[in-house]
Amino acid sequence: MSNVKVRYCSKTKMGNTRRIADAISEGIGVSAVSIMDEPEITEYTDILFLGGAPYANIMAPELRDYAETLSADKIGKIVLFTTSNWSQRTVAALKKIFASKGIQVENEYFYAHMLSIEKKLEAAKEFGKKFAGNI
Numbered sequence: 001m002s003n004v005k006v007r008y009c010s011k012t013k014m015g016n017t018r019r020i021a022d023a024i025s026e027g028i029g030v031s032a033v034s035i036m037d038e039p040e041i042t043e044y045t046d047i048l049f050l051g052g053a054p055y056a057n058i059m060a061p062e063l064r065d066y067a068e069t070l071s072a073d074k075i076g077k078i079v080l081f082t083t084s085n086w087s088q089r090t091v092a093a094l095k096k097i098f099a100s101k102g103i104q105v106e107n108e109y110f111y112a113h114m115l116s117i118e119k120k121l122e123a124a125k126e127f128g129k130k131f132a133g134n135i
Contacts (some may be wrong), residue, residue, distance in 0.1 A: 009052035027125030064075035
């Protein structure tokens with residue numbers, strides 16, 4: 001079976017990004033883990049779902065630091081998700097970091113507006129299934 005992980009950066013224990021990470025995880029049958037709780041990927045991962053939201057309109061430093069630790073020899077592909085109005089900036093910045101490292105990033109990413117999280121949980125489950133089912 002393929003190795004799929006879901007990691008997220010959230011400044012709160014039950015924030016919006018965590019809820020979307022949990023929904024993606026539920027859709028593919030794995031656990032979502034905060035990057036604060038498991039800061040390093042130690043084994044090869046076919047697909048890494050990675051999510052976070054900007055704070056004060058910039059990428060959370062913790063998410064940037066985490067992205068910098070990832071390497072192409074441990075990651076097959078990254079699929080991004082986010083929950084903020086300013087998400088496109090974070091997604092673009094992450095894609096740039098990963099491109100410089102030679103890590104493939106799925107073009108499509110999952111976005112849930114912070115005021116519509118509840119309505120997007122089922123779609124997040126399906127998003128996870130869509131990409132995890134392709135390996």
